[in-house]
Amino acid sequence: MSNTLSSNESNPSGKKKIIVLGSGPNRIGQGIEFDYCCVHGLLAIKEAGYEAIMVNCNPETVSTDFDIADKLYFEPVYWEHLWEIIELEKPEGVIVQLGGQTALKLAKRLHEKGIRIIGTSYDNMDIAEDRGRFSDLLKELNIPYPQYGTAYTADEAIEVANQVGYPVLVRPSYVLGGQRMRIVINDEEVEKAVISLLKHIPNNKILIDHFLDRCQEAEIDGIFDGTDFHVMGVMEHIEPAGIHSGDSNAVLPAFNLTPMEVTTMEFYAEKIARALDIRGLINIQFAVKDGNVYVIEANPRASRTTPFIAKAYGIPYLNIATKVMLDVAKLKDFTMKKQLKGYAIKEPVFSFDKFPGVNKELGPEMKSTGEAIRFIKDLRDPYFRTLYKERSMHLSK
Numbered sequence: 001m002s003n004t005l006s007s008n009e010s011n012p013s014g015k016k017k018i019i020v021l022g023s024g025p026n027r028i029g030q031g032i033e034f035d036y037c038c039v040h041g042l043l044a045i046k047e048a049g050y051e052a053i054m055v056n057c058n059p060e061t062v063s064t065d066f067d068i069a070d071k072l073y074f075e076p077v078y079w080e081h082l083w084e085i086i087e088l089e090k091p092e093g094v095i096v097q098l099g100g101q102t103a104l105k106l107a108k109r110l111h112e113k114g115i116r117i118i119g120t121s122y123d124n125m126d127i128a129e130d131r132g133r134f135s136d137l138l139k140e141l142n143i144p145y146p147q148y149g150t151a152y153t154a155d156e157a158i159e160v161a162n163q164v165g166y167p168v169l170v171r172p173s174y175v176l177g178g179q180r181m182r183i184v185i186n187d188e189e190v191e192k193a194v195i196s197l198l199k200h201i202p203n204n205k206i207l208i209d210h211f212l213d214r215c216q217e218a219e220i221d222g223i224f225d226g227t228d229f230h231v232m233g234v235m236e237h238i239e240p241a242g243i244h245s246g247d248s249n250a251v252l253p254a255f256n257l258t259p260m261e262v263t264t265m266e267f268y269a270e271k272i273a274r275a276l277d278i279r280g281l282i283n284i285q286f287a288v289k290d291g292n293v294y295v296i297e298a299n300p301r302a303s304r305t306t307p308f309i310a311k312a313y314g315i316p317y318l319n320i321a322t323k324v325m326l327d328v329a330k331l332k333d334f335t336m337k338k339q340l341k342g343y344a345i346k347e348p349v350f351s352f353d354k355f356p357g358v359n360k361e362l363g364p365e366m367k368s369t370g371e372a373i374r375f376i377k378d379l380r381d382p383y384f385r386t387l388y389k390e391r392s393m394h395l396s397k
Contacts (some may be wrong), residue, residue: 021103022056040318119325223268328386
């Protein structure tokens, strides 16, 4: 046991404080895009009159610069460290929506300790995170979704897969970047996928979804303040279904979906945000096949595309969303005029040259290490045409 320290470098102020949780070290599925979210969140907190406290341990991020937050705790984003900080600072609450999945996973511990979570409540976030609970909600709302079932063993998974119909997507709950997700086509592959999954993530609940092959994927990022819902952006993926959203080239706004399909997506997104009583940000993933719109999943937090949309449209969405979470402003208080002329394409960035032994084939498990933004005037742009041609060739196989 280490000796108890007799001194403390941190002297709490008498101001009202808000703690923002960062995303920790950069990793596949979660990186610099969430640092953008945290920085703009911290600035919004200060504008709202609170002391902004940042908890993160990544020296490569702007959020850990000494002049961004009022106070920085350069500590691992783990419960043991966070709890000591909370006991000392006694904040008004903690924001978990801005730091990706790492921050969101601490919501349960905060809730159990009675610490106020700024924005969406823990239980409503858990409904979105728990694949089974979320599918049950979609059923109640009469929103289409791929047939699914849950299992805890390989035998149960095989039984469920036969019920929902092959091909199926086998995935664990509460994971980052599509970790251990697999698309499988028969009982043998299900068994192999489940055994591998449980070996790496023991006791995890396994979700088996019917995989909608050859469908179009799209997503919506939005903000809900309890009264009004604002669609930040509708993004359409160029790559076909089966490739993780983080590895897809995505176009803003949608380029090939019909007006009815886009309107349906927006209608479902608002319906879900209201049912979950979201306060702040939500990201919803869709699959569109034969004119039908299906909801795949919802993320009750900032997504990796939130900064992309904010930059493309020139709107400070993270500042707005944070003030909505703090309940110091409503969406009607802001003028949000989208300034994009043409289209913006989210390009995934891969680092395969740094990891020559890694399988370069893309699938439901994310492999990109970042993203870039490319602006085009119209769909005749050579870069876009090349990407779309590659998609067509893939679908024709």
